[in-house]
Amino acid sequence: MFEHWTVAELAAKVHLSPAQAHRVFLDAYGMTPLAFQSRQRIKEMARLLRTTDLPIGDIAYRVGWRDRGHAALMFRRATGLAPRDYRRQVDTAA
Numbered sequence: 001m002f003e004h005w006t007v008a009e010l011a012a013k014v015h016l017s018p019a020q021a022h023r024v025f026l027d028a029y030g031m032t033p034l035a036f037q038s039r040q041r042i043k044e045m046a047r048l049l050r051t052t053d054l055p056i057g058d059i060a061y062r063v064g065w066r067d068r069g070h071a072a073l074m075f076r077r078a079t080g081l082a083p084r085d086y087r088r089q090v091d092t093a094a
Helices: 007-013 018-029 033-051 056-062 068-079 083-093
Strands: none
Touching (some): 007 018, 033 068, 056 068, 068 083
């Protein structure tokens, strides 16, 4: 399960203001902290869709999204496929 965090919490851990932490993160990783978090969630969601039979809602929750619909939307934006279609495509390729 992924840990939930905010930019303010991240900033406090590294003793920076939220704005400074945001800038430092963006300079270091080329994306915002929340974009990075979403990317990590999508990568893990894709792995779980490939390797388990867990329901999509359970996978969404495991990677840190509380809403299945939002998780599906974010996954579709990143991969071009709905989670269900991604899983079917992987199953037919195997």
